[in-house]
Structure formats: structure tokens, C-alpha cells
Amino acid sequence: MEQTHESRAFGTENHSHTVGYGTYIMVWLGLVALTAITVTVAGMHLGSLTLLAALTIACIKTSLVAYYFMHVKFDNMVIKVFIAVCLLIFLTFWILTFSDLSFR
Amino acid sequence: MTDTLAAHEGSYLEYEGRHKGILGWVLSTDHKRIGLLYLSAIMVFFFVAMTLGVMMRLEMLTPGETIMKPQTYNSIFTLHGVIMVFLFIIPAIPAVFGNFIMPIQIGAKDVAFPRLNLFSWYLYMTGATLAIISLFTGGGAADTGWTFYVPYSIRSAQNVSFTTLAAFVLGFSTIVTGLNFIVTIHRMRAPGMTWFRMPLFAWGLYATSWIQVLATPVIGITLFLIILERLLGVGVFDPALGGDPILYQHMFWIYSHPAVYIMILPAMGVVSEILPTFARKDIFGYKQIAISSLGIALIGYLVWGHHMFVSGMSDTARIVFSLLTFLVAIPTGVKIFNWVATLYKGSIKFSAPLYYVLAFIFIFSIGGLTGLVLGALATDIHVTDTYFVVAHFHYVMFGGMGIMFFATMHFWFPKMFGKMYNEKIAVIACTIIIVGFNILYFPMFIMGYMGMPRRYYDYLPHLQGWHILSTVGSWILVAGIVFMFGNLLYALLKGPKAARNPWGGTTLEWRVSSPPTVENFDEIPVVTGGPYVHDKPTYIMQPSKELVHENGDKLKGETLKAH
Numbered sequence: 219m220e221q222t223h224e225s226r227a228f229g230t231e232n233h234s235h236t237v238g239y240g241t242y243i244m245v246w247l248g249l250v251a252l253t254a255i256t257v258t259v260a261g262m263h264l265g266s267l268t269l270l271a272a273l274t275i276a277c278i279k280t281s282l283v284a285y286y287f288m289h290v291k292f293d294n295m296v297i298k299v300f301i302a303v304c305l306l307i308f309l310t311f312w313i314l315t316f317s318d319l320s321f322r
Numbered sequence: 323m324t325d326t327l328a329a330h331e332g333s334y335l336e337y338e339g340r341h342k343g344i345l346g347w348v349l350s351t352d353h354k355r356i357g358l359l360y361l362s363a364i365m366v367f368f369f370v371a372m373t374l375g376v377m378m379r380l381e382m383l384t385p386g387e388t389i390m391k392p393q394t395y396n397s398i399f400t401l402h403g404v405i406m407v408f409l410f411i412i413p414a415i416p417a418v419f420g421n422f423i424m425p426i427q428i429g430a431k432d433v434a435f436p437r438l439n440l441f442s443w444y445l446y447m448t449g450a451t452l453a454i455i456s457l458f459t460g461g462g463a464a465d466t467g468w469t470f471y472v473p474y475s476i477r478s479a480q481n482v483s484f485t486t487l488a489a490f491v492l493g494f495s496t497i498v499t500g501l502n503f504i505v506t507i508h509r510m511r512a513p514g515m516t517w518f519r520m521p522l523f524a525w526g527l528y529a530t531s532w533i534q535v536l537a538t539p540v541i542g543i544t545l546f547l548i549i550l551e552r553l554l555g556v557g558v559f560d561p562a563l564g565g566d567p568i569l570y571q572h573m574f575w576i577y578s579h580p581a582v583y584i585m586i587l588p589a590m591g592v593v594s595e596i597l598p599t600f601a602r603k604d605i606f607g608y609k610q611i612a613i614s615s616l617g618i619a620l621i622g623y624l625v626w627g628h629h630m631f632v633s634g635m636s637d638t639a640r641i642v643f644s645l646l647t648f649l650v651a652i653p654t655g656v657k658i659f660n661w662v663a664t665l666y667k668g669s670i671k672f673s674a675p676l677y678y679v680l681a682f683i684f685i686f687s688i689g690g691l692t693g694l695v696l697g698a699l700a701t702d703i704h705v706t707d708t709y710f711v712v713a714h715f716h717y718v719m720f721g722g723m724g725i726m727f728f729a730t731m732h733f734w735f736p737k738m739f740g741k742m743y744n745e746k747i748a749v750i751a752c753t754i755i756i757v758g759f760n761i762l763y764f765p766m767f768i769m770g771y772m773g774m775p776r777r778y779y780d781y782l783p784h785l786q787g788w789h790i791l792s793t794v795g796s797w798i799l800v801a802g803i804v805f806m807f808g809n810l811l812y813a814l815l816k817g818p819k820a821a822r823n824p825w826g827g828t829t830l831e832w833r834v835s836s837p838p839t840v841e842n843f844d845e846i847p848v849v850t851g852g853p854y855v856h857d858k859p860t861y862i863m864q865p866s867k868e869l870v871h872e873n874g875d876k877l878k879g880e881t882l883k884a885h
């Protein structure tokens with residue numbers, strides 16, 4: 219049955235995953251490095267690219283945090299889809315708002 | 323357990339659990355009782371806001387001062403809007419009927435999080451209380467209009483902070499209910515109730531819930547920023563401090579346009595329940611209607627800029643938003659055509675709920691089509707901020723959601739209270755409402771086209787004829803509404819007992835007693851077919867006593883399987 223199948227997928231989250239401290243430290247180092255890049259880029263005069271660079275880096279950092287520290291990596295598909303939908307809608311808000319701001 | 327035994331037999335109205343009397347209601351986690359808690363609160367606010375509306379119309383009877391001062395008028399239209407939008411239109415159908423009916427429709431004993439459900443009612447009441455307090459504290463009731471546009475909402479001497487705080491708290495109530503419904507629909511459907519066997523009301527609520535969860539936080543933070551601006555002068559919206567007032571409008575409408583669909587999608591869901599019931603026919607295009615709900619929810623996110631065509635937004639944005647706005651007409655049209663096609667060649671039974679639905683289709687179509695006038699850039703500039711807009715959104719909001727709220731009341735009243743009302747009076751009241759409604763709001767299209775601005779206390783003498791007509795319409799409309807509720811109230815007190823299935827409905831709520839028992843079902847039923855099949859049963863109500871296959875089909879002469 220479609221429904222039971224789905225419930226099973228939804229309900230059985232795999233709790234047995236273990237992540238070594240090594241991975242966390244690597245991710246943390248990555249975050250620190252990205253922060254360093256953000257600061258450096260802010261110091262250079264890139265014009266409107268500054269904002270773009272800062273936002274791109276922020277996005278990568280957020281994904282890393284969500285993926286590893288918030289355990290999205292180990293969640294099942296439904297949760298991942300939900301998060302993707304939320305992000306997509308948020309992105310849409312941004313793009314449409316900038317269709318005003320950038321062309322005013 | 324004696325407790326469970328009683329639960330199976332008695333109706334939820336008479337059941338006495340841990341608490342008795344009023345405590346048995348305000349501490350109840352039963353989705354049906356919570357639905358009625360919402361209903362009683364919502365009815366109070368509806369009548370308050372309606373009275374405010376009537377007072378506004380009375381003021382507009384003559385040019386200049388009629389019954390109130392300009393400042394009072396400003397506060398009254400703000401209150402009318404805030405109460406109607408945040409306390410009635412948004413919560414009414416999901417919180418009352420979604421709570422009461424949806425779990426039964428999908429074959430569940432309650433929502434996924436019953437306590438959270440009760441908590442959300444308390445949040446609602448807290449928000450409502452804050453709104454009431456705001457009237458009598460600080461500088462008095464807010465006078466900004468329900469949209470709280472900056473820079474005026476920052477400068478206004480009235481108690482805007484409190485009113486926005488109230489809306490902020492109400493937002494949480496909406497989010498919690500939405501979350502609860504999403505989880506309920508994903509996790510609590512009865513065996514065999516696949517997504518495409520789900521009643522369309524549940525589909526409407528599902529789409530609505532997603533908007534509630536994803537869009538409401540935006541209004542929460544936006545209104546909170548207003549409070550911060552007023553108290554601390556942070557300067558997000560204030561140009562003097564480097565802020566952008568148009569940003570406020572973006573953020574406000576990012577929520578408030580999708581909110582229009584929070585208001586209308588559950589109502590459309592009920593239309594899809596009532597039509598197949600009274601046409602004695604399966605709904606035409608089930609999947610298309612279900613998917614179009616999601617389509618409306620999705621496109622609804624992309625069109626907010628149509629409220630800002632004259633705000634000073636860029637031309638690019640205006641063209642993009644205008645184009646996207648026209649796209650909403652497609653899924654809406656899909657629904658309307660499927661509804662009409664459902665009636666085609668049906669054996670139609672003209673009962674009261676169907677009358678209200680037909681009124682809805684007529685009035686909502688006018689509202690929807692005048693929306694295209696406003697969505698087109700050129701014509702919008704002519705009628706922006708005039709009565710044309712007021713007429714349009716009353717046709718959509720009141721004609722759409724309001725009339726459908728009445729239809730819903732009449733449709734599920736026998737189920738909820740186990741009593742039957744006088745159908746003849748209900749139909750007469752419906753007629754009075756339709757007549758009054760059109761006399762009240764149609765002249766506003768004309769006045770708007772002639773240049774009557776909205777939210778103005780005064781007007782030029784040549785518009786008076788239309789204003790008088792409109793005010794008289796408001797009296798007829800109110801008479802109809804009072805008549806209608808009087809009929810229902812009488813039925814509640816003295817009506818004859820309603821049958822289990824007075825309309826010949828095919829969804830699960832018509833298979834349980836009227837009113838339902840505390841636990842809805844003795845046993846979780848098994849679903850074997852679509853929701854609107856009239857010629858054969860599609861539910862097995864007591865699977866343990868009947869022979870049931872794993873896949874939900876009845877067994878023929880095979881061994882009994884314990885379920």
C-alpha cells in the first residue's frame with residue numbers, strides 16, 4: 219500500500235549513524251576558512267560583486283552547518299525535500315524582490 | 323477500561339472526561355471540541371467586525387460628518403480590517419471545520435498533536451486579547467489600515483505597536499495549526515486512504531497548511547520590525563535612517579498575498595465536497611482539482627508585487643509581477659470549470675448548502691475577474707486605492723470565503739451538533755444575503771471607477787446616490803446574516819435530531835454518528851476507493867468484523883485476517 223510504505227520511510231530514521239570528531243573538525247575548519255575568505259573579499263574593491271560573493275559564501279556555510287551539524291545528511295528523503303522546498307521559496311522571494319531593487 | 327467504553331458510545335458533546343463543565347471544553351484536546359472553541363470565539367469577532375463595517379457604511383451615508391469624527395473613522399476601518407482578516411477570515415474554515423471534520427475525513431481519531439492544537443487556540447485567544455487591549459491603551463486603536471504601511475505606521479500616535487503585536491501572536495497560532503495539519507495528513511490517514519483517495523477538503527487544507535507554515539513567519543518578522551522601528555528607531559524602513567519604505571510593502575505582501583489563498587483554498591475545498599454530494603455524482607477532474615490547489619498555493623507566492631504597482635517599484639518588477647498574476651487565473655479556472663462540469667448531468671438536489679455554493683461561484687467569479695482589471699498595469703493605475711479595490715476584495719474575501727463559511731456551516735451543522743435546521747429559512751436567508759451583498763458592494767465598483775478613494779471619510783456630493791445605495795445594501799445584508807444565524811441558533815436549541823447522513827454524502831464523516839463519538843470511530847476504517855463514489859461503498863467501517871485484504875479490498879470466502 220502506498221500509504222504504509224510512505225509511513226515506514228517517514229518513521230524509521232536511522233539513529234545508528236556515528237560521525238567521527240574528525241569530520242566535525244574538518245567542517246569547522248572549512249567554516250573558519252570561508253569566514254576568512256569573506257573578510258578578505260570584503261576588503262577588496264569588487265563593486266557589486268562583493269555582495270554576491272558574500273552571499274554565496276554564506277550559502278555554502280549555511281549548507282555545511284545544516285548538512286553536518288544539524289544532521290540533515292542523515293535524515294530521510296522527505297525531510298530533505300521539505301528543506302529544499304523551503305529554501306527554494308526563500309530564494310524566489312529574493313529573486314523577485316531584487317527584480318524591483320536592482321532595476322529601480 | 324470503562325473510560326474507553328464510554329468514549330465509544332457517547333457523543334463528544336456529552337462526554338465527561340477528567341474535567342467537567344466549562345473546563346471540559348477549555349482544557350479539552352479533542353479536535354472536535356477545539357473546533358467548537360474556535361467557532362464560538364470566531365463568531366463573536368465576526369459580529370464585532372460586521373458591526374464596525376455597518377458603522378462605516380452609516381458614516382458614508384452623507385458627505386461630511388454623519389455619526390463619527392474622522393479619527394474614529396480611521397480607527398474603525400483599521401479595526402474592521404484587522405479583526406476580519408486576522409481573527410475571522412484566516413482562521414475560520416481551517417481552525418473550525420479543518421479541526422472538526424478533516425481528521426474524521428481521513429479516518430483518524432484526532433490530529434497528530436492534540437495538545438499543540440489546544441495551545442494554538444490559546445495563542446489565538448491571546449492575540450485576540452492583545453488586539454482588544456490595544457483599543458483602550460496607549461493612544462487608542464490603530465488608524466493605519468490593516469496593512470500597517472510605513473512610514474505612517476511608524477509615525478502614527480495611535481497604539482500601532484500593540485495591534486501589530488496582536489497580529490504577531492496570531493501568526494504563531496496559524497503556524498502551529500498548519501504544522502499540525504501537515505503532520506496529520508501525512509501520518510494519520512486510515513489504511514487504504516492514499517493521497518488520491520483523500521477528500522478534496524483535506525487537499526485544500528494541506529495546500530493551505532503549507533502556506534501557513536512557510537509564509538506566516540514573514541509577516542511575523544515584518545510586524546515585529548514595525549514595533550522595533552517605533553520603539554528603537556532601527557531604520558530598516560525609515561528612509562531618513564537609510565531604510566526603504568517599499569521594502570516594507572514587499573515584506574508585507576510576501577505574506578499577505580499568499581494569505582489570500584490561506585483564506586480561499588479551504589473554502590474551495592468545501593465547494594469540492596458539497597458539489598459532488600448534491601449532484602449525486604463523482605467530482606469531475608478529481609486529480610486536477612487536487613493539484614490545482616497546490617498550483618494556486620505555489621503561484622500565490624510569486625505575485626505579491628501586484629499590490630505595489632504604484633508604490634515606486636521598478637518597471638521590470640511591475641511587468642514580472644503583472645505577468646505572474648495572470649498565471650493564477652489558470653489553476654483557479656481549472657477549479658471553476660471542474661465544479662461546473664460536476665453539476666453537468668448530475669441528479670441535483672437543491673439543498674441549502676448547494677444554494678450557498680452556487681452563490682459563491684457567481685460572486686467569486688465577479689471577484690476573480692475584476693482581479694484581472696487590477697492585475698493589468700494600465701487599468702490598475704486608474705483604480706488603485708479606490709473603491710474598485712474595496713469592491714474587488716470584498717467580492718473575493720467575503721463573497722469567496724465568507725459565503726463559503728456560511729455554506730460550510732450549513733453543510734456540516736447536522737454533523738457537528740446532531741441537529742437539523744429549517745432548510746427553507748436557510749435558502750431564504752441565502753437569497754437575502756446575495757441581494758444585500760450585491761447592492762452593498764457592486765456600487766463600489768462604479769464609485770471606484772468614478773474616482774472615489776478608499777479609506778476616505780468624506781466625498782464629493784455627486785457620489786452620494788451610490789453611497790446611499792451601498793449603505794442600504796449593508797442593511798439588507800446584515801438582515802440576511804442575522805436571519806441565517808438566528809435559524810441555526812434556533813436549530814441548535816430546538817431543532818429536530820439530524821440523521822447520520824442527511825445529504826447522502828460519501829466521505830467518511832457521514833459514516834459516523836451525528837454528532838460523532840469522542841473517538842470518532844470504534845475502529846480505524848479501511849478505505850477501498852475514491853471519496854465521491856456514490857454507487858458502491860468505499861469504506862469498511864469495522865475491518866476486524868469484516869473480511870479484509872491487506873490491500874484494503876474485501877475478501878471473498880477467504881480466511882479472516884485479524885487486522
Ligand SMILES: [Cu+2]
Binds near residue numbers: 579582625626628629
Ligand atoms: Cu494579491
